[in-house]
Amino acid sequence: MAAEKEPEQEENSAAMKLPVLPIKPNSHSHSMSSPIHSSIAASVPFSWEEEPGKPKQHSSSSSSSSSSPLTSYSSSSPQTHKSLELPPRLHSLEKDGRSLTKLNSPITVFDGPYSMTRSRRLDSPSFRMMVKGGGDCYGSFRSDMYGDLDDVDEETKQENMSSGGSLALVKKRRGLGFFGFSRRRALKRKTEFGRGSYVFPSSVDRESESGKKEVEEGEDNRFGYGDGDGITCSQSSRFCEVNIANISRTGSFSTLPTPSSSSKSHFWTNVYAGLKQVVPWKNKKTTASDIRAALRLLNSISSSSAAASLPHRFGGLLTNHHRLMADSSFSVAIRRAASFISAVLRSDRKDTVLEEAAICSVLTNAVEVQDRAGVALGIAVYGSRFSWINHSCSPNACYRFVISPPHSTTTPSFQETLPRITTNTDKEHFSSNYEGTVRYGPKVIVRSIKGIKSGEEITVSYIDLLQPTGLRQSDLWSKYRFICNCGRCDASPPAYVDYILEGVVALEHDITTVGHHDRAATVGKMTNHIKEAIDDFLSDDIDPATCCEKIEGVLHHGILDSSSLRLHPSHHVALHAYITLASAYRIRSFDSETDDVGRAFEMSRIGAAYSLFLAGVSHHLVSAELSFAISAANFWTRAGECLLELASKFFMKSSSGEYDDDVKCRKCLMLVENHGEIKENFNQILKCAVTDSSQATWSFLTRGCPYLQNFKSSIDFSLKGTNCKREESKSVDQRVSILLLSFHCLLYADLLTDLCYGRKSHSVS
Ligand SMILES: C[S@@+](CC[C@H](N)C(=O)[O-])C[C@H]1O[C@@H](n2cnc3c(N)ncnc32)[C@H](O)[C@@H]1O
Known part of the structure; x- marks a missing residue:
């Protein structure tokens, strides 16, 4: 092959000078103190x-620093099962028989196909992975990338409405550009080249050789629970990975008419039609998912569990009811949605506190499920094991969704890996398909990304972290109505990352x-x-x-x-x-x-x-x-x-x-x-x-x-x-x-x- 020759070019004349940041150059200015790769001698125009x-202190002992998980995650590190214990509050609840663990997990609403406008894709690059194989999805807590029911193909709507309760998600496959920008015109001819097809070999399953880190359901059920103060880690653990889904679905909200399988289609068609009439939120298109999730939540939680601490909590999940209802931009919409749900369920109760709490609970706890390519599939509300995890802008854990069975020895077919909407009565179908591994919607797995000390709170991020403090705070406020006081937000002077x-x-x-x-x-x-x-x-x-x-x-x-x-x-x-x-x-x-x-x-x-x-x-x-x-x-x-x-x-x-x-x-x-x-x-x-x-x-x-x-x-x-x-x-x-x-x-x-x-x-x- 003829070598590509680089033509001599005139150097750009812009006379830029260093340093680029207002930090005085010092002896460290040409070395990085990266926890990952301190030995790479790449010059950066500022000192970390x-x-x-x-x-930062450059210490020779940094390789054994407990703060860097990388250093500890060697094949020689002890491989022990890590698990999270129930906090005392939940032990007592369990003893009382108010078993919050009975909450079905997740309550999934897949609204696809989603409209993937470019702007939606740009907002949050943090949770997008483009890897092939496996059935994992990556998601975020509720973002503003919501589904758009108006974008559902008529054909698909029909399919969804008539499929008798087991609704397969049909995604509108639109071309994606870099990080999912949608460009139909450009990519009609060429779909993603090599997306993920060229992930090079690296990991044979190291855990399987040197001890499993992922705690399996059934092997160890001492999951982490929080009580409003967040989930804490019960052991000094690095990389404790907790499989937190797959809880059996037993509860039902007795006052609600449970749609029989024959009436299912009719039931959901009515719900769907009705959703289009209510305009609870600014963006009415976001409403349908929330209401459907609330309906499922109401339908799956026993009335006693649900009522236990209303309206503050709904089936153990925080509702933020007081905050949301005190805010007119939410309260009007929530009341209308609650009335709508009540009417759909033909409830004979006078008030709509339950419905309001369910809606608020969805708003507070729902997460957006994305597929491997970062395409939003819908929203899901998980049980308290997951939903009690608080946010931090410098989190010590992250999560992912698993659609296909994680340890399956055979590769599931494409059809099998498609996320599906199922109803109560359809769960057997799922169980038999996946041998009980996945019962309802995708499983969520939380994994530590930093060393977590005993008693330390486990946190994940609800938002895009690559934003400076002011933007993160306004993001959190507009979506969740809380002010974050994590170490990164409260740092004075600001954390270095926010500075840069x-x-x-x-x-x-x-x-x-x-x-x-x-x-x-x-x-x-x-x-x-x-x-x-x-x-x-x-x-x-x-x-x-x-x-x-x-x-x-x-x-x-x-x-x-x-x-x-x-x-x-x-x-x-x-x-x-x-x-x-x-x-x-x-x-x-x-x-x-x-x-x-x-x-x-x-x-x-x-x-x-x-x-x-x-x-x-x-x-x-x-x-x-x-x-x-x-x-x-x-x-x-x-x-x-x-x-x-x-x-x-x-x-x-x-x-x-x-x-x-x-x-x-x-x-x-x-x-x-x-x-x-x-x-x-x-x-x-x-x-x-x-x-x-x-x-x-x-x-x-x-x-x-x-x-x-x-x-x-x-x-x-x-x-x-x-x-x-x-x-x-x-x-x-x-x-x-x-x-x-x-x-x-x-x-x-x-x-x-x-x-x-x-x-x-x-x-x-
Ligand atoms: C998914 S829930 C998290 C668990 C919740 N704290 C509980 O007690 O069940 C999300 C809600 O928790 C609260 N929250 C989460 N992280 C927070 C933080 N860093 N600071 C203050 N409130 C937070 C907010 O009210 C948010 O809407």
Whole structure:
């Protein structure tokens, strides 16, 4: 194969200067104190600190630090079952016979197919995984990415209505761009290339060899419970993984007419029709899921359990009734929905307290279930084992959904893995299908991502964590009506991650010399410009090329009246900009594919560069806050996939030459296959990835993209000096470099995914 030659290019003339953040360079400025990979000598333009002005301690003993799960998660670490005990309050409830554990889990409402508008997909990148195989889904607590019943195909509605209670979800398959941007036009011709198909081998089931970490239902039922103060860990545990679903479904709300199987279709048709008449919430489309979930909740909880602590709790689940009803933006809607439910159920009770509590309980506890690609399937309310877990912006646990049986030896068919809506009477169908593993809806698995001490509260995140404090707080308030007081939110001065998520670069002078007011005004304008372009792009108002031009214009040139300030690569708006750009370039690539293969290749190349840059940024963020590993795994996966896609385009571009597809890094592969110590694996893979993306490859990827060309590499945000000549790759086979880089990105993503979701969370091939 002819080696790709890098044309000599003029270095971009923008004279950016370091440091990019207002932190005085010190002796640590060129080393990272990442808990994951402290040994990688990539230069970053700032020093990692615990908080501004307080550098992290570099300790040789850090490898045995209890705060880093990575260090402890070695094959030599003791493998013991970890479990969570019931808190005393629940022990007594159980003794009293008020068995809250009887709550069916989950109460699932799958409303699909969902309308996947682009904007919905952009909002929360944290819980999206693109891995193939397995039946896992990744979700979030209620976000604003709701289903849209109006978007259900008529055909599908009919199917759902007439299927006699066992309703198979039929997803509208729309093309997805980077991180799920929907671009029908672009992807009609080309569906996701290689989504997840190229996850490289890494994990044989380490747990099965060295002791199981996942607590199985039936083996150990001492699940974690909370009583409003959150769930706590009863043992000093790292990576305690608790299987918290699969509770038997026994309760029924006796005052409610339980639809017989023959009347099921009619019953749900009525409910469905009625839902369209009520307008409880601002977005009436969100209502149907909530009401249906509330109906199921009412239908499945025994009246005594439900009434036990009304209206504060409903079947043990917090309702936030007082808060929601005190808020007119919720209360009117809740009352109307409650009346509607009461009418549907033909209740002869005078008040609608139960119905209100059920609705409030759904609003407070429902989680959005997403499939592997991040497509929202619907909402689910789980039992208290899960629903009692509080939120933290620096959580120590994460969760995932499992649709197919996790330990099945045979691969379930596609039909079998489809999430299904079932009703009470249909549960036998599910049980027989899955041998009792899944009875109703997807199972949820909570897994620790940090070391958790005995007595420490277990927390997950309800929102996108890659936002600075103010945005997180407003997100939590608008969705849940609470103010978070976690360590990250309350840190003073702000936690370092929040500091850099709002990072700004001054090109020609020290950032501290720019007045605070000027800085805020300039950043405000820059972010507004970028957000506008993203919104226009998402709503199809501008084409991808114009979107790229607008966003890159602001990223690269700033704004006219204050040309010296730029967003730092880890600024939260810059992150959204990169996601959008990666998507837009990818779409441009697909658009050109039939007419201009060369252009398609160029667009794909720059798109891959953005996705790689995003992965690089996320690497730095994870170094400061381990819970970002969930997002980082996603970013690294996408980078690997985009690079792989690019490598495949070499074929289209040039028909000459034989390609050896077996491009792997034996060293990394052996390390992972031999179950090396996890920190060592991370270090080695990252080191190789950094080498792969050395200046030659980075220059190749960013050619024609002045903004990205400013940076030394995807992981080294040092800015290239004006005298720095572009490195020309001579005999390097670019395709092989790209394949190798892709290999390392995917391998790295694999390790991160293992870390967050466990080794059974995704299948590798
Ligand atoms: C899914 S429930 C969590 C369990 C709940 N605390 C309980 O007692 O059952 C979600 C609700 O818990 C409360 N909550 C969760 N995390 C919180 C936090 N970090 N600070 C304050 N309230 C929180 C909010 O009222 C939220 O709407």
